[in-house]
Amino acid sequence: MPSAFASLRIQTENIMKFLNNIYRSIFRYGRMPEDAEGASYAVFNNLFLHIHPVKVSKHSLRFRYTFGLGVIATCLFLILTFTGVWLMFYYFPSATEAYGRMLDLRSSVDFGFVLRNVHKWAAEAMVFFVVLHMARVFFTGAYKPPREFNWVIGIVLLLLTLGLSFTGYLLPWDQLAFWAITVGTSIAGYAPIVGDPIRQFLLGSDNVGQEALVRFYVLHVVILPGLLSIFLAIHFWRIRKDGGLSHPNDNDVSVAQTKH
Ligand code: HEM
Incomplete structure (x- = not known):
């Protein structure tokens, strides 16, 4: 008959084994890799590390090369998707109700004003960071072949x-x-030939x-x-196929091996 202490120890060991099994089922390669083959294996088998190709140039990992601008834009898109879906629980695309719903959200829903402001600020920040990311790509010459398609x-x-x-x-x-939308769609309407059809497509009527509102809503939340x-x-996918991020040794044979 095991003592209370021994049975507690056995139970703790079983729980640890169970947790370890779960961890192993997700992260297949546990220990720190000791050689290049182990490192490749670790990267292949880890969802998060697999974002990078197996071989990455040191240069492109330097923070000052990308400033993480593309990653920031990606995170903002995820935040916008999350807060946007949440906002859909409260918003209704009706010309008589939309404004009232928005006021209710700010005053009657718990943390409603935070939700709305996070969505609004993240949207503005995303435009800002995407433009900065584009400028970084331009100034580092990363738009040149083989990355012209990704540009x-x-x-x-x-x-x-x-x-x-x-x-x-x-x-x-x-x-x-x-x-703003009245002015914006009127400007679109002045474009030669395609202007009027675009304006009609966006407004669904003359005004x-x-x-x-329904068209902008469907475009905004689905399409x-x-x-x-x-x-x-x-x-x-293209970044991976182009051999990871651009770097000065892009035409090196050793680095070119990673391009497939
Ligand atoms: C929704 C907008 C965008 C997102 C979320 C995004 C995301 C990313 C991410 C995460 C990377 C990896 C490197 C990094 O962080 O800089 C990247 C690289 C790249 N992006 Fe974007 N991007 C966006 C828009 C753009 C735009 C507007 C351009 C140019 C017109 C562009 C062209 C490129 C190119 C050419 C690369 C490869 C850069 C290199 O090899 O150094 N991207 N993007």
Whole structure:
């Protein structure tokens, strides 16, 4: 008959084994790798490390090379998705109700004003950081072959980010939003040939009204974030296929091995 102390020890050991099994099922390679093969194995088998290619140039890991701007933009998109879905529980895209719902959110919902402000500030910050990220890519010459296709994907991401910002602007249905969208869609209407169809597509009628609100809402919560997620996946896949981030030894044979 084991003593109380011994049975406690056995139970603790079993719990530790159980937790260790769970940990091992997620992170397959536990110990610190001792050689290049172990390091590759550790990277391949870890979801988080697998973001990087097996071989990464030291240069591209320097914080001052990227300033983490692309990663910051990605985090902001995740924050916006999370707070945006949360906001959908309270918001209603109706010309008679949207403004009232927004006021209710600020005054009657617990932490509603925090939720709304986080969404609004993160949206503005995302535009800011995407533009900075683009400037970093330009000034480090990372748009040159083989990354020229990823630069084009980046332009699509920039346009989608601006589109999300523009469509989100109308949703509070306040005076600022109403007149900003009236002016914005009128400017679009002046573009030669495609101007009027674009304006009609956005507004769904001749004026900014209920149809426009529903269209901006669907674009803002489904179509644009969906497209942005797809293009972001292509953007990240392309970074891997181009051999990780750009670096001065891009044409080195040893580094080129990682490009497949
Ligand atoms: C939603 C917007 C965007 C997100 C979330 C995003 C995310 C990222 C991330 C995480 C990286 C890895 C390196 C880093 O952090 O700098 C990266 C690299 C890159 N991005 Fe973006 N990006 C976006 C928009 C853009 C834009 C607007 C451009 C250019 C027009 C662009 C072009 C590139 C290129 C060429 C690389 C490879 C850079 C290199 O090899 O040094 N991206 N992006």
